[in-house]
Every structure is written in C-alpha cells, then in structure tokens.
C-alpha cells in the first residue's frame with residue numbers, strides 16, 4: 001500500500017529515521033553523536049535512505065563556530081501518514097496526520113448509539129473516508145483513543161462515558177482494517193502527543209490536565225508516562241478545592257468535579273442565564289458581553305482551575321503544565337483569575353511553572369491518537 005520502498009522498521013536505518021523524526025533536521029555528525037555511531041556507520045546507514053528517497057539533504061550550512069560547511073538531513077515528510085481517531089459518546093473524530101503529527105485531513109461522523117458494533121462501523125467508515133483522500137501516501141497505522149481503561153492489545157475493560165464494559169475494540173478494528181491498530185486511553189494518547197511532538201517535547205517532567213466532561217491528568221517524568229493502575233478513573237477529579245457550594249455525584253462539596261467539570265459549569269450557566277441547556281459558547285459570549293452572572297460562573301471555574309494547577313505544581317513539580325480539553329474555554333476567558341488563584345495558593349518562593357492553556361477541539365484528541373500510531377511505528381510495536 002502506498003509508495004515503496006517503506007521506511008525501515010529495524011536496524012540502524014530505523015534508528016536514523018526515528019532520530020530525524022524526533023529531532024531533525026540533523027547533520028551526519030549530530031546523528032553520530034545522538035546514536036553513538038562512527039562517521040562511517042552513519043554514512044552507511046544514511047546512503048540507502050537517501051537513495052530510496054526516504055531522507056533528503058537540506059541546503060549546506062556552516063557548522064558550529066568556524067566549522068566547515070555541513071549538510072543537514074531530514075525525513076522526506078510528504079509520503080508517510082497515520083490515522084488518528086477519537087471516540088466520544090456522540091461523535092467519532094478522525095484525522096490523517098504526517099509522522100510529525102501535522103494534520104492533513106480531518107472528518108467526523110455522528111454516532112447513533114455507543115453500541116460497540118455501531119462504533120466499530122463508524123470508525124472503519126471514517127478511516128476509509130480519510131484514506132480515500134490520500135491514496136498516494138504510505139499509511140503506517142491507525143491510532144484510536146477512548147476515555148477508559150485499555151490494555152496493550154486494545155481491549156477496553158471499562159469506558160464510563162460510552163457505557164462500555166469489556167469491549168475488544170482492538171481486535172474488532174483489526175478485523176475490519178487492513179492496518180496496524182493501536183488503541184489507547186485518550187488522556188494517555190494526548191500526553192504522548194505532547195511528549196513526542198508537542199510543546200513539551202524537550203521537558204523531562206511535565207503534567208497534562210484536561211477539562212471537559214471529566215477532569216483528566218497525566219504526568220511525564222524522565223520522558224516516561226506514569227500510567228495509573230486504572231486509567232478509567234481520574235486521580236484529580238475529586239480533589240478537594242473548597243470552592244463553590246456545588247456537590248459532585250459522589251457527594252463532595254467543593255471538589256474539583258463539583259465546580260470545574262463541564263456538567264457543573266453548564267448547570268450553573270443555565271441558572272445564571274435563566275435558560276436550560278445553555279452551552280459553553282453561550283456562557284462565554286454572555287461573559288464577554290459583561291453579563292455579571294455569567295462572569296461569576298466563569299470566574300469561579302477559573303479560580304478552581306488555578307487552585308487545581310497549584311496542587312499539581314506543588315505535588316508533582318512539573319516544569320510545565322499543559323491544560324486542554326473541550327471545557328478549556330472557562331480557563332481561557334478567565335486566564336487572569338487562573339493565574340492569580342494559582343499564585344495565591346502557592347508559596348511566594350515556589351518554583352515557577354509554565355502553564356500552557358491550549359484551545360482545543362476534538363481534532364487535537366484525534367491527533368493524539370495518531371501519535372500513538374506514530375509511536376507504534378517508531379518503537380516497532
């Protein structure tokens with residue numbers, strides 16, 4: 001399928017490809033240093049990649065200091081792709097992405113139910129539709145992300161928002177798609193994308209917080225994702241923040257979910273705006289136009305987010321916290337409140353932490369799933 005020859009999956013050629021993918025463009029000297037190879041070995045590994053059109057030489061530049069001219073190498077990026085799919089309760093979202101997770105095409109489709117057979121059909125359909133738009137590319141695999149507990153072969157033991165227990169999603173999709181399939185927990189795949197190719201790629205320690213229907217959390221330490229025994233449950237969803245008078249479905253007053261989960265924010269938005277079913281966009285528009293009730297809702301949620309980030313900063317010592325998710329709008333609209341609440345709850349001499357609030361759509365989650373497929377290729381999983 002797609003152009004030949006294929007990228008090498010093993011050996012020194014594979015190492016060179018992975019190093020260029022993650023850190024390219026690189027000179028032969030830089031490749032040798034990074035991979036612990038002699039100049040001769042680098043030359044021997046690179047030549048067939050150049051001859052095959054998998055790697056290309058960039059313009060000559062001067063080496064460091066008064067060094068002699070060198071020729072950086074990089075992967076030829078317009079030939080290899082992966083597909084990423086994010087499953088939510090209402091829709092399936094898909095992207096085709098290049099190996100550096102640049103999104104080339106996107107599509108989504110509505111789900112009539114979360115019945116596993118219906119979802120498998122929808123995923124297979126969206127993958128087919130996306131791939132029909134890039135028939136000249138080499139497709140390396142499909143990454144699928146789902147909010148739940150997923151094992152290495154893609155068996156979903158529990159996915160609360162889909163109402164799934166014991167769904168063999170990986171096997172069902174492999175039967176339908178003639179491609180390698182990786183199924184991953186959605187927060188894990190999002191943090192994977194940040195660690196491999198996102199803003200946090202050069203940080204040895206960072207945290208990811210997601211704000212939406214649930215509150216997700218992941219931590220990367222020394223380049224490794226710390227995985228919870230059960231990724232279906234969020235470790236931060238119910239931490240006490242002591243903010244607001246809301247009560248979560250587990251009976252905690254003022255826990256993170258009671259004030260920051262999307263359903264809690266929308267419940268208060270409905271009361272403030274006097275309209276059942278008010279959306280997050282409506283809340284943010286009312287806040288932007290100076291509606292005092294809407295502003296109070298936004299600022300309370302923003303204060304809760306700041307308090308939550310202060311806890312993450314103090315307990316996990318990340319260098320950066322990436323915050324994203326479909327409920328991030330309250331944090332973006334109330335950014336000043338987020339920052340001041342975080343400052344107020346930390347020691348004056350606390351180590352500063354970069355907080356990166358990223359506006360996001362489900363495309364970003366699908367892109368995270370695509371990165372899981374890139375990683376599967378990179379580590380030859």
Ligand SMILES: [Zn+2]
Nearest residue numbers: 238248252255
């Ligand atoms: Zn709670």
